[in-house]
Structures are given as structure tokens and as C-alpha cells.
Amino acid sequence: MNTKPFDEKLLRKELKIDARGLGIPSGAADAFIDCVISKVEKSFRNKKIITESDLKRAVGKELKKYNADFAYVYQNRDKII
Amino acid sequence: MSVLVSVGIVILAMLIMAFLQLTSGVFSLLCHYASGKYPKKRASDLEIFFILGAETIAVCLFLCCYYFSYILFFGSSRPETGIIAWIAVGVSIVLAVICLTFYYRKGVGSRLFIPRKVARSLNKYAKSAKTRSDAFTLGALCGTYELPFTLPLYLITAVEIMEMNAEYYSSYLLTFLYILAPIVPLLIVRWTFLVHHSLAELARARVRDKNFVRFILAFSYMTIAILIICFRI
Numbered sequence: 001m002n003t004k005p006f007d008e009k010l011l012r013k014e015l016k017i018d019a020r021g022l023g024i025p026s027g028a029a030d031a032f033i034d035c036v037i038s039k040v041e042k043s044f045r046n047k048k049i050i051t052e053s054d055l056k057r058a059v060g061k062e063l064k065k066y067n068a069d070f071a072y073v074y075q076n077r078d079k080i081i
Numbered sequence: 082m083s084v085l086v087s088v089g090i091v092i093l094a095m096l097i098m099a100f101l102q103l104t105s106g107v108f109s110l111l112c113h114y115a116s117g118k119y120p121k122k123r124a125s126d127l128e129i130f131f132i133l134g135a136e137t138i139a140v141c142l143f144l145c146c147y148y149f150s151y152i153l154f155f156g157s158s159r160p161e162t163g164i165i166a167w168i169a170v171g172v173s174i175v176l177a178v179i180c181l182t183f184y185y186r187k188g189v190g191s192r193l194f195i196p197r198k199v200a201r202s203l204n205k206y207a208k209s210a211k212t213r214s215d216a217f218t219l220g221a222l223c224g225t226y227e228l229p230f231t232l233p234l235y236l237i238t239a240v241e242i243m244e245m246n247a248e249y250y251s252s253y254l255l256t257f258l259y260i261l262a263p264i265v266p267l268l269i270v271r272w273t274f275l276v277h278h279s280l281a282e283l284a285r286a287r288v289r290d291k292n293f294v295r296f297i298l299a300f301s302y303m304t305i306a307i308l309i310i311c312f313r314i
Contacts, residue, residue, distance in 0.1 A: 016117075017114060017117035017118055018113075018117060019117070020116065020117040020118070021113040021114060021116050021117030021279070021280060022113075022117075022279045022280065022281065023277060023279060068281075069279055069281035069282070070281075072281045072284065072285070073113070073279070073280050073281045073284070076189070076190050076284055077110070077113075077204070077280070077284075078200075078201070078204060079188075079189060079190025079191065079192050079284075080106050080109065080110060080190065080191060080192075080204075080280075080284050080287065081102075081103060081106035081107055081110070081191075081192070081193050081195070081200050081203060081204065
């Protein structure tokens with residue numbers, strides 16, 4: 001099985017790019033992203049291994065609370081083509 | 082009558098070119114990532130060079146097909162036209178069926194016919210495009226991946242335009258419009274991003290219009306086949 005450690009920096013960077021692409025002001029985007037990442041980390045604290053789709057689902061679920069478009073793009077960008 | 086049939090076939094081919102989804106899908110991803118990563122001017126540069134890449138490959142392919150058709154039909158060993166016309170009909174019908182059934186993959190989103198590995202790499206290239214040449218290459222690459230659907234059209238259109246009398250200005254105009262057709266959806270996508278629509282809205286619209294796109298593509302291929310059967314055989 002191909003595993004790699006959870007890279008918070010990479011996730012944060014990707015989310016920031018999506019947020020800027022969607023025209024969300026950077027201050028608001030940073031606040032969303034901090035909240036989302038802390039909640040996701042908390043929910044996976046007891047698990048040693050998670051799949052990419054688990055992570056995507058959890059981040060998407062949290063993002064949906066703040067911005068539906070943001071969550072949609074994050075969850076569906078690999079399903080556009 | 083013959084000229085009208087040629088015009089009809091070329092217009093249907095233009096419609097198909099404008100409705101194909103791969104290039105516009107990759108372009109919308111590029112617009113999204115570029116506007117997320119770079120300042121407006123650089124993002125705009127990347128978008129323009131993507132469009133130029135897509136247009137360049139369309140012009141090159143059309144000219145290649147035109148030259149190939151010219152050698153085939155107007156050279157010394159002209160093949161049996163009826164057989165070629167039946168091949169064109171067969172290919173058009175097969176493509177109509179493929180558009181109805183396999184153009185989009187089953188499931189959520191608007192995933193296309195291309196292998197998943199290719200889709201992932203196109204997504205990756207759209208995300209990592211930094212320079213004008215990256216964007217230009219990506220545009221050209223998308224035009225190449227659409228070849229299974231566009232190559233027969235380029236060949237049919239080249240023959241139809243050649244068959245039109247060169248005295249008609251319409252043949253030049255049609256050639257010009259035909260080679261511009263693949264970039265019309267890209268210009269529309271760019272305009273939608275410029276008026277502050279987001280990738281989320283575009284992606285939702287693509288999912289919503291899946292059946293409409295399938296229908297238009299299949300209908301256009303089928304009509305081309307019927308026109309060839311009725312007027313060219």
C-alpha cells in the first residue's frame with residue numbers, strides 16, 4: 001500500500017489557490033481554511049491511516065459550512081474532465 | 082443544391098467542434114488555477130496562449146486534412162468516391178452512437194471519455210502551467226486528444242469545402258469560420274470568468290447540460306451521415 005504522511009502545508013496551499021480562484025477575499029479564505037484544517041485534524045486524531053477520499057470528504061464537509069462553491073470545487077475538480 | 086449541402090455539413094461540423102467538451106473543460110481548470118495562483122495579467126497571458134495553442138493545432142490539422150484530401154481526390158489515382166463516402170457515413174454513425182453512450186462516463190461530475198490517467202495528467206498540467214509556452218502546449222495537447230471526434234470532421238469538411246466552387250466567397254468564409262469554431266467555447270469560458278463567474282458554476286452547468294451536449298453531438302453526426310447518404314452517394 002502506498003502511504004504518505006498528511007501534508008497540512010500542501011492542503012492549505014491547494015485550498016488557498018481554490019479560494020483565490022473563486023474570488024473569496026484572502027482574509028476570509030485564511031479564516032475558513034484554518035477552521036477547516038483544525039476540525040479535520042481533530043476528527044482524524046485517533047486514526048493512524050486515512051484514505052485520500054476520506055480526507056477529501058471530511059474537508060469538503062467542513063468547507064460546505066462556510067462556502068458551498070468552495071466545497072463543490074474542492075470535491076469535484078478531478079471530475080470536470 | 083450541392084453548395085447548400087456543403088454549407089449545411091460544414092455548419093454541423095462547426096457545431097460539433099464548438100460542443101466538444103475536453104478543451105473547454107481543461108481551459109476552465111486553467112483559468113481557475115491561473116487566477117488562483119498568479120496576478121491578473123499573468124493569468125490573462127496564460128489563458129490567451131492556451132487559446133492560441135488550441136487554435137494553432139486546429140488550423141494545422143485542418144490544413145493537413147485539406148492537403149491529404151487534395152492529394153486523395155484531385156491527384157492522379159482518384160479512389161472510388163462512393164466507397165469513401167460510405168466510410169464517412171459509417172464513421173459518422175459510429176461517432177453519433179459513441180457520443181450518446183460513451184462521451185461522458187457514468188457517475189457524478191462531467192468526466193469524459195479520455196482515460197483517467199490522461200485526465201489526471203491534463204489536470205496536473207493545467208494546475209502547474211507557469212509560462213506561456215506551457216499554456217500554449219496544453220491548448221495544443223487538448224486539440225490532439227479530441228482527434229478521435231474531430232479528425233473525421235476535418236476530412237469531411239476539407240472535401241466539402243474543396244467541392245464548393247472556388248468562385249463562391251462562401252467557401253473562404255466557411256473555411257475561416259470553421260477554423261475559428263474550436264475557440265468559440267474557450268472565448269465564452271474566458272468571458273464567464275471575466276464577469277466573475279466561478280469554476281463551481283461552470284462545473285455545475287457542465288453536469289446539468291450533459292444530456293443536451295450528448296444529444297447535439299449525436300444529432301449533428303447523424304445529420305451529417307444522412308446528408309452524405311442523400312446527396313453524395
